[in-house]
Amino acid sequence: MAKGVPDLYDIVFISFEKMLALTDAEKADYIRLSEIHHYKKGRHLVKAGQVCSRMYFFISGAVRGYSVRSHKDYSLWFEFDRCFVTSMASFVSQTPSHENIELLEDSTLISISHNNLLAIYSTHPRTNVIGRRLVEMAFIELEERTLAMQSLTATDRYEHLLERYPQFSQRVSLKHIASFLGISQETLSRIRSGK
């Protein structure tokens, strides 16, 4: 095993621990069945129409999920270091993705294929809880966002975002933040300038 590799896996195992502390045998299988990548900004992990076959963990970097409708780009979510990322709906049912996933920064990540993840679930049944937890967390996050879209004005949504995700304003362009909030770039600019 290459020098430095255990360090990277230490990071993902700490994140797993929030859901389930893995045994050494489970960790060994995860290491054996996963891959490490160093990808450049701009690279796509998934494009709409493709089946998303891998679950990613971001050691470092930033990533955006987005969907294109009527020639327009709608940002759906953003994730940064130490997060699990995949096109959830596509990955869990292995059907074509409606969303694209694009790196916003050069990133270091670990990925595992759907097949290999199922193999781990099968070999170590108690790890099933991880799959469930990941979907549950994604669901809770999305629920909060949907209610914000429904009940808050554009200004309140922006302020809510700044509080909840301070990273955004450092690492995401205003164009993408605007599309995430469901408003035009110009409106966001006016909100920021205090009208």
Added chain:
Amino acid sequence: MAKGVPDLYDIVFISFEKMLALTDAEKADYIRLSEIHHYKKGRHLVKAGQVCSRMYFFISGAVRGYSVRSHKDYSLWFEFDRCFVTSMASFVSQTPSHENIELLEDSTLISISHNNLLAIYSTHPRTNVIGRRLVEMAFIELEERTLAMQSLTATDRYEHLLERYPQFSQRVSLKHIASFLGISQETLSRIRSGK
């Protein structure tokens, strides 16, 4: 077992089959650990602040999830006959619910407690997939709705809703549909009249 009861359970077992065909032993445990209810229109299954301790299956009836913010009522989802219903975020992590669940019609339902469901998962580990599938389906549904909120105008959201859920216009008041779409009742009225 009372006459008619097996018929009701036949309905829920058909719905389970879309996720996992249950064995006779699994069905027997589900019957033993669940309850049948006949509830009146207006009854609440969960109120905000309470932990939602049960997963419901609607044999017949209609139900609405909603959240109250700044004294306003925001409809989050609707479900009708033959659907599984719970306050997902609250149920899966057994924390206080942010949403209320209210019956829109007199309804017949089957419910199982969180503890009893975990007991079934534990006795029959392969049934774990049901829990995951339920969250996954809820997630996919919510994802579609969020993108609609973000990318469609009010008029398009209303037309999309009519296509996707024809039941809505028969069984849900315009007040609730408007709050679901994130628009005022008057705006919905004008959209319907063709401006």
Added chain:
DNA sequence: TGCCGGTTTTGACTATTGTCAATTTTGCCA
């Protein structure tokens, strides 16, 4: 049938947000 309460529609006006076009600012790198 006729009244009642709740639901839905309509009107007039205001507020918010979008669009298009023109600048200005920023970040990168040759």
Added chain:
DNA sequence: TGGCAAAATTGACAATAGTCAAAACCGGCA
């Protein structure tokens, strides 16, 4: 460091949606 392309801001105007108040509609029931 200078120059370029992308990102962000600004202005003028149009389109969309909200608010408040009043009227019309509708369903249940005495």
